[in-house]
Amino acid sequence: MKEKLREHIERLVSLTDDEFADVFSHFKIDTFKKQDFLFHKGARVNYAYFVASGLLMLVHNDESGKQHIVSFAMEDWWETDFLAFYTQTKATMSLQCLEDTTVFCILLEDYQELCARLPKMNHFFLVKSNFGHIGSQQRILSFLTSNAKERYEQLLQRYPSLIQRVPKTLLASYLGVSRETLSRLYA
Amino acid sequence: MKEKLREHIERLVSLTDDEFADVFSHFKIDTFKKQDFLFHKGARVNYAYFVASGLLMLVHNDESGKQHIVSFAMEDWWETDFLAFYTQTKATMSLQCLEDTTVFCILLEDYQELCARLPKMNHFFLVKSNFGHIGSQQRILSFLTSNAKERYEQLLQRYPSLIQRVPKTLLASYLGVSRETLSRLYA
DNA sequence: ATCAGATTGTGATATTTGTCACGCAGGGAA
DNA sequence: TTCCCTGCGTGACAAATATCACAATCTGAT
Known part of the structure; x- marks a missing residue:
């Protein structure tokens, strides 16, 4: 399990055993059951999470009670409410499990300490952040150029794996269309 | 002009005169006229740009000839086709001036060299990248939860300043609606 | 001053998408 | 088994938005 994080990091920077041990000592491992919340909207967001196994969704609930999925997080992904995490403010979104999930958690101060002490x-x-930005x-x-079907x-x-793992209602909510419209797309 | 970049950086990390001189020596200053392109789709993206004055737009042109604005970049913003810049691949978007603009330009290798050598x-x-990610x-x-008017x-x-500085057609293109629909919104 | 082009508003209509309502199938739990 | 709940499809209709067409105004260049 631990090796998963190491491999993930070493895809970008190589680490000695000692360095990885150092890095790893700042993480806490945690497991959640399907449907569990890592944090709720309004709560403090103590951690950024690395998904070792399982599947998460970052959800925003609007005033009218509708649920919007800002992001799915599969294995090897980093996820949290980044705004709340970085600025230590209340979460505007919730992070919830779609499957039983194992994560590695890091506190903001440990994240900052690692960054300050280890250039790697x-x-x-x-690099992770840059590519997160590019992905967004x-x-x-895709919202600007494409209709629901595209x-x-x-x-x-x-x-492709998401389509198997996630109910269509949630896919619709991620795509920004109603589940009925999504259902009619593949006809 | 030079001071603009320094103040911008020092909002996050403090620099000695020598440090700033070091940093600044890696930038090239450049000016463009309204309508000029900093780079075109398909071109190599040599630089990331810091906007000292003026206004840019990052534009994607789709197959059907429509223009979609991924981002505006005002004073104090960093902009480029980040994917093309980081991976040194061809631009999928163009970067164009909406006003006469002055930028500071940095090459990828200088960006990387600065990062590797100066922890600050x-x-x-x-931090910039994190907040860029959060902004996206x-x-x-806002696409998921809001209609065109919202x-x-x-x-x-x-x-607020954008509304004065940019034609409505471009605002519409940024918001992902037709200019006609946008025009009918404030009625 | 004049002309060409850019910008904006608006009507008429078509298309896309949302909403509401209903039925059906499958999976657990008691 | 039986029952409830979730997921999914789909019909009918409403709402949002796009598209096409045209006119008016403004702007910049000659």
């Missing part, structure tokens, strides 16, 4: 980790997180930008682009096809191409 | 700058760029995520959220009002609130 600062670099690692910088491409999702924006967005669904792009999702299918990009994350 | 690595930290600076990490909130734009996604998105327009959010834009108005967030960047």
